[in-house]
Amino acid sequence: MDVLSFDICGxxxxxxxxxxxxxxxxxxxxxxxxxxxxxxGIMGREKNSYYExxxxxxxxxxxxxxxxxxxxxxxxxxxxxxxxxxxxxxxxRVQTPFEVITGNSIREGKVVYRVFISDQEGSKSKNTENLxxxxxxxxxxxxxxxxxxxxNASIENVKFWxxxxxxxxxxxxxxxxxxxxxxxxxxxxxLEEAAFKFNFVEEELLPADFKANxxxxxxxxxxxxxxxxxxxxxxxxxxxxxxxKEENEIQRIQFLENVGxxxx
Amino acid sequence: xxxxxxxxxFLFIYEAINCNPxxxxxxxxxxxxxxxxxxxxxxxxxxxxxxxDYFMNExxxxxxxxxxxxxxxxxxxxxxxxxxxxxxxxxxxxYFDGNDxxxxxxxxxxKEKKEKEGVFKALQNKKNRALNDFILDKIVKETFLDIRLxxxxxxxxxxxxxxxxxxxxxxxxxxxxxxxxxxxxxxTIMNDDSSTFGxxxxxxxxxxxxxGVVNKYSAQQTGLTEKDLEEFRNGIWQAIPSLPTxxxxxxxxxxxxxxxxxxxxxNGHFGDLRDLIHCSPKDEIAxxxxxxxxxxxxxxxxxxxxxxNSNKGKVIKDVILKTSDGxxxxx
Numbered sequence: 339m340d341v342l343s344f345d346i347c348g349x350x351x352x353x354x355x356x357x358x359x360x361x362x363x364x365x366x367x368x369x370x371x372x373x374x375x376x377x378x379g380i381m382g383r384e385k386n387s388y389y390e391x392x393x394x395x396x397x398x399x400x401x402x403x404x405x406x407x408x409x410x411x412x413x414x415x416x417x418x419x420x421x422x423x424x425x426x427x428x429x430x431r432v433q434t435p436f437e438v439i440t441g442n443s444i445r446e447g448k449v450v451y452r453v454f455i456s457d458q459e460g461s462k463s464k465n466t467e468n469l470x471x472x473x474x475x476x477x478x479x480x481x482x483x484x485x486x487x488x489x490n491a492s493i494e495n496v497k498f499w500x501x502x503x504x505x506x507x508x509x510x511x512x513x514x515x516x517x518x519x520x521x522x523x524x525x526x527x528x529l530e531e532a533a534f535k536f537n538f539v540e541e542e543l544l545p546a547d548f549k550a551n552x553x554x555x556x557x558x559x560x561x562x563x564x565x566x567x568x569x570x571x572x573x574x575x576x577x578x579x580x581x582x583k584e585e586n587e588i589q590r591i592q593f594l595e596n597v598g599x600x601x602x
Numbered sequence: 603x604x605x606x607x608x609x610x611x612f613l614f615i616y617e618a619i620n621c622n623p624x625x626x627x628x629x630x631x632x633x634x635x636x637x638x639x640x641x642x643x644x645x646x647x648x649x650x651x652x653x654x655d656y657f658m659n660e661x662x663x664x665x666x667x668x669x670x671x672x673x674x675x676x677x678x679x680x681x682x683x684x685x686x687x688x689x690x691x692x693x694x695x696x697y698f699d700g701n702d703x704x705x706x707x708x709x710x711x712x713k714e715k716k717e718k719e720g721v722f723k724a725l726q727n728k729k730n731r732a733l734n735d736f737i738l739d740k741i742v743k744e745t746f747l748d749i750r751l752x753x754x755x756x757x758x759x760x761x762x763x764x765x766x767x768x769x770x771x772x773x774x775x776x777x778x779x780x781x782x783x784x785x786x787x788x789x790t791i792m793n794d795d796s797s798t799f800g801x802x803x804x805x806x807x808x809x810x811x812x813x814g815v816v817n818k819y820s821a822q823q824t825g826l827t828e829k830d831l832e833e834f835r836n837g838i839w840q841a842i843p844s845l846p847t848x849x850x851x852x853x854x855x856x857x858x859x860x861x862x863x864x865x866x867x868x869n870g871h872f873g874d875l876r877d878l879i880h881c882s883p884k885d886e887i888a889x890x891x892x893x894x895x896x897x898x899x900x901x902x903x904x905x906x907x908x909x910x911n912s913n914k915g916k917v918i919k920d921v922i923l924k925t926s927d928g929x930x931x932x933x
Binding site for chain 2: 347348349350382385408410412413414415431433435438440443444445448475476477478479480481482483487488489490491492493494
């Protein structure tokens with residue numbers, strides 16, 4: 339199978355948790371639904387038009403945290419809207435806590451995620467190839483951003499990997515560089531002598547697919563395990579992973595798999 | 603006028619001296635800070651408000667504003683605009699010029715509408731979707747400069763549409779470490795027997811940098827023209843010092859640098875332009891804590907200069923540059 343990878347970098351990021359109401363909490367990594375939105379924007383698709391084409395059945399997506407990331411809260415002064423007359427500000431304002439993701443230092447660092455894309459086996463779509471063509475030949479349409487339209491981002495480090503090895507393991511310890519599917523992991527290991535003994539590990543349920551009804555109705559979720567530092571996760575894994583080999587580095591990655599369809 | 607033809611990225615830097623660039627409403631209105639790195643922050647919405655206010659003072663049509671001196675909501679604003687545009691016969695003529703089909707449906711609605719209600723009411727019927735989209739599109743493209751630049755979401759009965767702004771500005775942050783002024787109590791005297799102590803938080807000196815993009819694809823949706831962009835470039839430079847209030851005094855623009863890309867090059871081609879500037883306190887100033895003015899800082903633009911100079915003609919079509927005293931950029 340062929341895999342396309344690229345880095346998406348910016349100063350600030352915010353991936354809104356859809357279940358949080360007044361407090362705008364952010365996921366630490368972009369959910370699959372956010373990533374397909376970024377890809378659709380680069381490819382010049384219109385809003386809400388690509389849910390089926392880029393769904394988990396057609397496109398496999400993996401994600402890796404490349405920079406150390408940090409979250410902090412700031413308060414935004416939103417209008418308090420309870421009825422349509424409140425846009426004038428006459429009902430006052432409401433202070434909404436808003437969580438942003440930055441690098442360790444805003445001034446010197448940045449937020450970097452690496453996205454891996456591959457066409458699902460048996461899928462007729464050629465998304466990986468089309469996207470590669472656009473990225474390599476500088477033909478992007480809408481500008482990429484990290485969650486909010488104004489959190490501008492740039493795409494760097496585009497690579498195409500041909501004939502990627504897929505490895506099947508049955509409960510063995512491996513170092514995985516991307517976010518892993520929780521369902522495949524039975525144990526985490528922190529090695530005293532390893533450089534990454536100070537790892538920060540999070541588990542999260544992330545939106546994966548929308549129904550193709552233009553309404554952003556959630557169809558499926560991913561349950562994932564990842565680290566917020568640029569270290570691999572040492573996990574006891576049952577399932578498959580993929581090896582992206584370069585001269586000085588081997589990246590072992592997993593694509594996000596659905597944990598079951600929510601609604602039909 | 604047609605929509606802009608090129609993508610561009612811009613860098614905007616302004617300084618804030620002894621003032622509060624952007625208060626955090628939930629932290630006693632202290633300047634927004636990331637305390638872990640002593641970075642002062644300013645949101646994009648603060649900057650856009652300066653620009654909108656400046657446009658309004660210049661007499662331009664701004665959607666997020668007032669009508670007849672009263673604050674109005676989007677429904678009323680739209681109603682006001684539509685009734686104003688579509689009740690005078692000569693205006694209607696030019697409005698639907700070359701769109702006979704739209705003209706026909708509009709005339710029908712005009713005939714059917716009740717004696718006392720305005721055109722707007724009659725239009726709000728669901729079946730007029732296509733006509734309303736056409737009217738809204740025209741209003742945005744011909745009337746409201748701020749929506750052409752920054753976008754807006756319309757959620758008015760019969761008129762729903764979200765416009766993503768072609769101009770997107772990231773949050774700004776200080777290039778230097780920023781420290782707050784210690785003494786911060788003020789007395790307010792209301793009348794003889796009731797005065798209170800208030801708090802007034804300020805920064806000593808903050809050199810704030812913003813990175814923004816202008817995207818030609820989004821521009822087609824809102825109809826952003828080259829002329830609008832000229833207004834924006836002028837507005838961002840003029841707006842901040844022209845609207846001095848007590849907490850916003852002593853803020854001056856320092857640099858506006860816009861890289862206009864040739865065809866086939868996209869926003870973010872050189873990453874965040876702020877990463878190409880290096881700022882540090884001058885040797886004779888004992889660290890960031892002692893920085894009080896622009897001349898206390900050393901700013902190194904060499905990375906930015908060499909990048910621009912080596913890409914001119916190939917990637918870069920044009921560079922638009924405005925600087926104030928004390929900044930030289932050799933491009």
